[in-house]
Amino acid sequence: MQIKTRATRPIDGQKPGTSGLRKTTEVFSQSDFLQNYVQSMFNVVEPAGKTYVIGGDGRYFNDVAIAKMLRMAAANGVKKVIVGRGGLLSTPAASHLIRKYETDGGFILSASHNPGGPKGDFGLKYNIPNGGPAPEAITNAIYEQTKTLTEYHIAQDDAPSITEEGRFALGDMEIEVIDPVADYAALMETLIDFDAIRDLISRGFTLRFDAMHAITGPYAVEILERRLGAPHGSVVNRRPSPDFGGGHPDPNPVWAKDLVDHLMDPDGPDFGAASDGDGDRNMIMGRGIYVTPSDSLAVIAANAHLAPGYAGGIAGIARSMPTSGAADRVAAKLGVEAHQTPTGWKFFGTLLDAGRATICGEESAGTGSNHVREKDGLWAVLMWLNIIAARKQSVQEIMDDHWAEYGRTYYSRHDYEAVDSDVANTLMDDLRDRLETLPGKSFAGLTVTHAQDFDYTDPVDGSRATAQGIILNFEGGARAVLRLSGTGTQGATIRLYLENHEDPAGNLAQDPQKALERVARAADQIAELEKRTGRDAPDVIT
Numbered sequence: 351m352q353i354k355t356r357a358t359r360p361i362d363g364q365k366p367g368t369s370g371l372r373k374t375t376e377v378f379s380q381s382d383f384l385q386n387y388v389q390s391m392f393n394v395v396e397p398a399g400k401t402y403v404i405g406g407d408g409r410y411f412n413d414v415a416i417a418k419m420l421r422m423a424a425a426n427g428v429k430k431v432i433v434g435r436g437g438l439l440s441t442p443a444a445s446h447l448i449r450k451y452e453t454d455g456g457f458i459l460s461a462s463h464n465p466g467g468p469k470g471d472f473g474l475k476y477n478i479p480n481g482g483p484a485p486e487a488i489t490n491a492i493y494e495q496t497k498t499l500t501e502y503h504i505a506q507d508d509a510p511s512i513t514e515e516g517r518f519a520l521g522d523m524e525i526e527v528i529d530p531v532a533d534y535a536a537l538m539e540t541l542i543d544f545d546a547i548r549d550l551i552s553r554g555f556t557l558r559f560d561a562m563h564a565i566t567g568p569y570a571v572e573i574l575e576r577r578l579g580a581p582h583g584s585v586v587n588r589r590p591s592p593d594f595g596g597g598h599p600d601p602n603p604v605w606a607k608d609l610v611d612h613l614m615d616p617d618g619p620d621f622g623a624a625s626d627g628d629g630d631r632n633m634i635m636g637r638g639i640y641v642t643p644s645d646s647l648a649v650i651a652a653n654a655h656l657a658p659g660y661a662g663g664i665a666g667i668a669r670s671m672p673t674s675g676a677a678d679r680v681a682a683k684l685g686v687e688a689h690q691t692p693t694g695w696k697f698f699g700t701l702l703d704a705g706r707a708t709i710c711g712e713e714s715a716g717t718g719s720n721h722v723r724e725k726d727g728l729w730a731v732l733m734w735l736n737i738i739a740a741r742k743q744s745v746q747e748i749m750d751d752h753w754a755e756y757g758r759t760y761y762s763r764h765d766y767e768a769v770d771s772d773v774a775n776t777l778m779d780d781l782r783d784r785l786e787t788l789p790g791k792s793f794a795g796l797t798v799t800h801a802q803d804f805d806y807t808d809p810v811d812g813s814r815a816t817a818q819g820i821i822l823n824f825e826g827g828a829r830a831v832l833r834l835s836g837t838g839t840q841g842a843t844i845r846l847y848l849e850n851h852e853d854p855a856g857n858l859a860q861d862p863q864k865a866l867e868r869v870a871r872a873a874d875q876i877a878e879l880e881k882r883t884g885r886d887a888p889d890v891i892t
Contacts, residue, residue, distance in 0.1 A: 351521030352506040353425045358382050364390070364496035366489040368694040370475020372461045374840075375411050378472040382502075384415055388422050388457075389502035390495035391476050394488060395455060398427030403447045403477075405439025405530065406459030407565040407628040409466035410592040413437050415459055415474070417509040424523040425503035431523065433512055434530030438590065440565045440629030442718070442726035443534040445481035449722065450533060455479050460565075460628035463600035463715075467593030482699035482723030486815070531572050538573060541659030541721055542732045546739040551579050555738075556619040559585045559731065560609040563595035566625040569728055578735075599626050601633035601715050601727070602892040603640055613637055621738065621745060625727035630695075631715040632727035634734055636745020642862075644674035644761045644849075647711030649752050650733050652680045654709055656740040657733060659721065664708035668698050671804050671819055672831045672847040673713040676759040683756070692806050692818035693833065699723050700810035713763060713847060750858075758858045759851045760865035764888035765835075766844040766879060774834055774842035777882050781820055781832065788822070794871035796824040822873060827851045830873035844883065846873055863891070 461473035561567035666687035681688035716725030819833030
């Protein structure tokens with residue numbers, strides 16, 4: 351094998367966000383853009399003699415990028431690469447492979463819930479040997495490499511085809527192409543009561559899973575239809591597509607409207623769910639009811655003992671700061687630790703590794719446990735099916751019982767998308783400068799009790815993360831959070847998170863937007879969201 355060292359120069363805009371580097375496909379496919387970033391990662395992780403997992407969600411450019419990465423891996427002395435057949439691996443499946451085969455890490459190609467295709471988005475991130483996203487110390491080091499890079503190494507030979515399972519060679523590097531689904535499905539059988547779910551389905555329970563033309567389709571077909579016995583066709587939009595069927599692979603009521611329409615029909619299925627581009631997010635519904643991700647996290651945590659993998663109880667619950675406090679109330683009742691971390695699954699890793707958390711979740715449709723070090727959409731779906739089978743209740747009945755015990759935390763997220771970056775940053779900076787002046791003042795009839803810019807110190811390793819989002823607390827327990835999203839590729843997305851808790855004896859049947867109306871108006875008056883963005887309403891409400 352001949353190795354070519356090619357001269358290059360730094361390319362602007364290669365700073366990783368909360369989950370790796372995400373850019374438009376057009377940017378990622380520009381000359382040397384991918385190669386520069388891959389070489390910068392290799393320079394930091396020192397890959398010679400090591401083994402890695404590589405796979406992605408099948409979006410446009412996935413196959414081209416993997417072929418180039420295999421050639422670069424061989425040129426940089428990698429010993430072995432494990433890759434999913436066709437270059438396909440869901441993000442949680444990739445995390446499991448890293449852990450099961452004790453590799454030195456992995457490279458995941460995805461822009462998660464962002465659109466795909468030639469005009470869509472692409473992404474790449476490095477996961478460390480525990481299976482989780484690289485911490486900021488590593489991503490910062492990668493970014494520093496991108497600013498000084500002068501050359502990259504690539505094999506002149508073509509990479510072998512990865513469309514069939516088997517073992518292949520590229521120079522001295524071994525490439526093992528595996529079934530992308532088998533190991534993950536086997537893991538789920540150790541955690542979830544498949545017998546109980548099979549029995550539930552055999553008695554006429556109906557479900558609809560929308561894979562959104564994304565990576566979870568093959569996983570859901572294998573598990574839900576073949577292993578659990580759901581009728582053929584229960585999994586819809588099952589074939590992964592490079593552009594996700596022209597849709598937006600984000601599992602929420604806006605982008606999964608077809609699923610919502612089916613579940614809101616009085617004659618609809620008993621249960622509905624969706625997953626996103628790379629399979630790490632989820633949406634849960636019952637007939638006539640949508641379950642917010644914050645509530646879903648709380649219910650899973652409260653009922654985890656019903657699944658075989660968690661029969662001994664859980665050690666703790668961790669949630670991202672913008673996620674509602676519903677899970678904290680569960681932790682208090684169970685007598686386990688409750689952790690509030692910055693947004694980004696990487697912040698859960700130390701807690702999981704130290705045994706201080708078992709169940710984790712984010713308001714952005716991410717839920718998971720200590721079985722991998724990524725959020726896991728299909729796992730969350732299976733946990734819900736396990737809970738339904740064990741409790742012998744509908745989703746609505748489960749939620750009613752949960753709220754009757756813990757109260758209901760009304761919750762919603764308002765997204766202002768593709769805002770001019772300077773406008774968004776100035777809005778947040780101006781708000782930070784005013785935080786000390788806000789307590790005691792009233793807005794829309796709500797008095798601010800506390801205002802802070804959230805900083806975090808990891809209780810395990812002491813690492814610090816600052817300026818992670820602004821929290822506004824109001825009298826009566828209402829809360830608003832503002833932060834800039836790190837997952838977009840166009841301008842900036844301002845996210846406003848709203849919550850208002852109602853005790854068990856209160857009104858538990860309100861329309862969420864009505865219950866949150868005053869909180870939303872107060873947050874807008876404080877931050878001047880509509881005035882500064884020029885929007886008279888959020889672009890997306892979930």
